[in-house]
Every structure is written in C-alpha cells, then in structure tokens.
Amino acid sequence: MKIQTLSSLNIIAALALAFVIGAVLMWVSGYDPASSYYSMLVTPFSDRVYLLSALAFSAPIVLTGLTFALGLRTGLFNxxxxxxxxxxxLGAVIAAYFARSLAALPLALAIGLALAVLWSAVPAVLKMWRGVNEVVSTIMMNWIAYWTVIMAVSTAFANPLQPEESVKTPEVARLTPLIPGTDFTVAVPVAYIVALLMYIFLKYSVWGYRISVSGLNPIAARSYGIKPERAVLAAFALGALTAGLAGVLQVVARPPSYSLMRNLANVYGIGFDGITAAMLGRGHPLGVVLASIFLGVMQEGARHMQIEAGTPFEFVRVVQGLIILLLAVQILRRP
Incomplete structure (x- = not known):
C-alpha cells in the first residue's frame, strides 16, 4: 500500500462531495440542508464567545492531527x-487522585504522556519486528484503551460524589479560561505552538529529515545510512506525545468538569477527528491547524444547527465520516 499526498483540488472536491451527500441525506430525512449548513458554518462567527468555543474545540484536534500527519510523513497509516x-x-485522572495540590498538573503531564508513549510502543514494535499492519494493531489498541479507561474511571478513580465522572483535577492545578465566560484556555495556544514546533522539527532537524526520507523511499534512506525502523519508532513516539497531551488537556484544561466522564464523552472521537484534520491539512503541521479550526467551527456549529434548524448533531459526524472516506480512498493506493 502506498500513501500519496493529495492536491488541493482533491481535497476541495472531497469536501464538496461530502457536503452534497450530507445535504441529500438531510433532505431525505426531512431536514432543511440550507438552514442546517448556515447554522453550522456561519453562526459560530456571529459572536466572539461562539468563535472562541470553536477554537477550544480545535485544540485537541490539532494535537491528534499531528499524530496522524507524522505517521503519513513516515509512510504509516497510524x-x-x-x-x-x-x-x-487517564494519566491526568491518576494524578488528580494522588495529588491534591499544584503538583497534580506536572504529574498529569508526566503520567499521561508516559502512558500514551507506552501504549504506542505495542503497534510500533509489532510493525518493526513482525511486519504487523499498523491499521489493525492500532484499532485493537484503541478498543483495549477504551474499555480499560472506562473500567478505571468506573471503579478505582470514580468520583464518590458524582459517579458519572472521575475524580476532579484540584482547583489549584486547573488551567482555567483565559477569557471569562468562554472555553478558551491555555490549551489552545499550547496546541498551536506544538504544531509550529512540529513544523520546525520536520523541516529543519536531522531527525525530521530522516523521518521524511524514510517515508518517501525506505530503500534510498538505507543507502544514505538512515534506518527506517528508527524513523518508525520516532514517529510513533512523537505522535503519542501529542495525542497524550490532547488527553491530558481535556481533563486539566476543559471546563466545566475538569474530569474524565465515565463514558469518555469528553475525549471520545478526538483521535478520529485528528485523522480528518491531517488529511484536510495535507499532512502539513500548519495545514492541520487550519483544518482543525474548520472542524472546530463545525462542532460548535453543530450545537446551533440542532437548536436553530432542529437537525440532529449526528449529521455533522456523517459529513465528517464522508470526508474521511473520500480522502482515504484517494490517499491510499496500491503500487
């Protein structure tokens, strides 16, 4: 299987077709597509609070989008x-359970990032040593993580006062909104800065060069003394750091709960949204930021679409799923 970079025309065509198919499905289901899309894509720009909320939605998507984009750069479909x-x-929840002070914040980062990297090590090792397809192994690891974390949040780390969520991040360790009355926390600039650092790393560092060359042509990479296996390990580890950071920030920097919901509602789907962002952003870190903002607008607009047009929120997921499908068909091809 060969992974290719999409042109801007491919992406625009996929977006247009996804929205057209979504409109048809809305119309068949008895909803007004024009009113729905207006509420989804225009309303978020009508008020500062709406727009800042859309940016807050975009932050974790940027980080998981970088995970997938880095994989693409290495020739992986991670x-x-x-x-x-x-x-x-889960790392942030564990930190909140054991530390009821400011120490919970650095502890959350340390445990959360370490758990994410360890989790990525399994598919990385299987890929390198046994040639196991990363799509299969990462899907399995996703579901194992899902049920493991649900079990942990439902038992050992449950909030005795509110059983529908985990223990809360201590107030002193929370990253509260930078602008009162909004969801805009330091998580947003952190995500964008990480994307910028990733761009600098890939473009100007030795390891960034090794990763790119290994993804473009592993045979040529070996001839230059580059070991593609190490590039795969680096891509999995760096991608896990950004994805793990997204999970930590959803707990310590996402009002109002500052906890992990028992059904993982406040983290569920973020990794898959990142796939869409990376594809729309053509695997470029800065493109991922722009695509994530677009998806953040869609997610914020979905709430208005449900209220103003009466269209179910799930139609946004339908459109996003269509975008992924149409882009994946183009981005993956057999030699």
Whole structure:
C-alpha cells in the first residue's frame, strides 16, 4: 500500500462531495440542508464567545492531527491517536487522585504522556519486528484503551460524589479560561505552538529529515545510512506525545468538569477527528491547524444547527465520516 499526498483540488472536491451527500441525506430525512449548513458554518462567527468555543474545540484536534500527519510523513497509516488520548486522560485522572495540590498538573503531564508513549510502543514494535499492519494493531489498541479507561474511571478513580465522572483535577492545578465566560484556555495556544514546533522539527532537524526520507523511499534512506525502523519508532513516539497531551488537556484544561466522564464523552472521537484534520491539512503541521479550526467551527456549529434548524448533531459526524472516506480512498493506493 502506498500513501500519496493529495492536491488541493482533491481535497476541495472531497469536501464538496461530502457536503452534497450530507445535504441529500438531510433532505431525505426531512431536514432543511440550507438552514442546517448556515447554522453550522456561519453562526459560530456571529459572536466572539461562539468563535472562541470553536477554537477550544480545535485544540485537541490539532494535537491528534499531528499524530496522524507524522505517521503519513513516515509512510504509516497510524490511527492509534484515539487510544493514546484515552491513556493521556487517564494519566491526568491518576494524578488528580494522588495529588491534591499544584503538583497534580506536572504529574498529569508526566503520567499521561508516559502512558500514551507506552501504549504506542505495542503497534510500533509489532510493525518493526513482525511486519504487523499498523491499521489493525492500532484499532485493537484503541478498543483495549477504551474499555480499560472506562473500567478505571468506573471503579478505582470514580468520583464518590458524582459517579458519572472521575475524580476532579484540584482547583489549584486547573488551567482555567483565559477569557471569562468562554472555553478558551491555555490549551489552545499550547496546541498551536506544538504544531509550529512540529513544523520546525520536520523541516529543519536531522531527525525530521530522516523521518521524511524514510517515508518517501525506505530503500534510498538505507543507502544514505538512515534506518527506517528508527524513523518508525520516532514517529510513533512523537505522535503519542501529542495525542497524550490532547488527553491530558481535556481533563486539566476543559471546563466545566475538569474530569474524565465515565463514558469518555469528553475525549471520545478526538483521535478520529485528528485523522480528518491531517488529511484536510495535507499532512502539513500548519495545514492541520487550519483544518482543525474548520472542524472546530463545525462542532460548535453543530450545537446551533440542532437548536436553530432542529437537525440532529449526528449529521455533522456523517459529513465528517464522508470526508474521511473520500480522502482515504484517494490517499491510499496500491503500487
């Protein structure tokens, strides 16, 4: 299987077709597509609070989008960000359970990132040593993470006062909104800065060069003394760091709960949204940021679409699923 970079025309065509198919499905289901799309894509720009909320939605998508984009750069179709987000969030919950002070914040980062990297090591080792397809192994690891974290949140780390969620991050360790009355926390600039650092790393560092060359042509990479296996390990590990960070921030920097919901509602799907963002952003870190903002607008707009047009929120997921499907068909091809 060969992974190719999409042109801007491919992406625009996929977006247009996804929205057209979505409109048809809305119309067949008895909803007004024009009103629904207006509420989804225009309303979020009508108020500062709406727009800042859309940016808050975009932050974790940027981080998981970088995970997938880094995999693409290395010639991998790594869809393991979802499970790594869960593990990062679990790390933040564990930190909140054991530390009821400011120390909970650095502890959350340390445990969350470590768990995410360890979780990514399984598919990385299977890929290198046994040639196991990363799509299969990461899907399995996602589901194992999902049920493992649900079990942990439902038992050992459950909130005795609110059993539908985990223990809360201590107030002193929370990253509260930078602008009162909004969801805009330091998580947003952190995500964008990480994307910028990733761009600099890939473009100007030695390891960034090795990763890119290994993905483009492993045979040529070996002739230059580059070991593609190490590039695969580096891509899995770095991708796990960004995905794990997304999970940590969803717990310590996402009002109002500052906890992990028992059904993982506040982290579920972030890894898959990152796949869409990476595809729309053509695997470029800065493109991922722009695509994530677009998806953040869609997610914020979905709430208005449900209220103003009466169209179920799930139609946004339908459109996003169509985008992934149409882009994946183009981005994956056999030699």
């Amino acid at each position: 869809i393991g960000a979802e499970g790594q987000v869960y593990m990062g969030a």
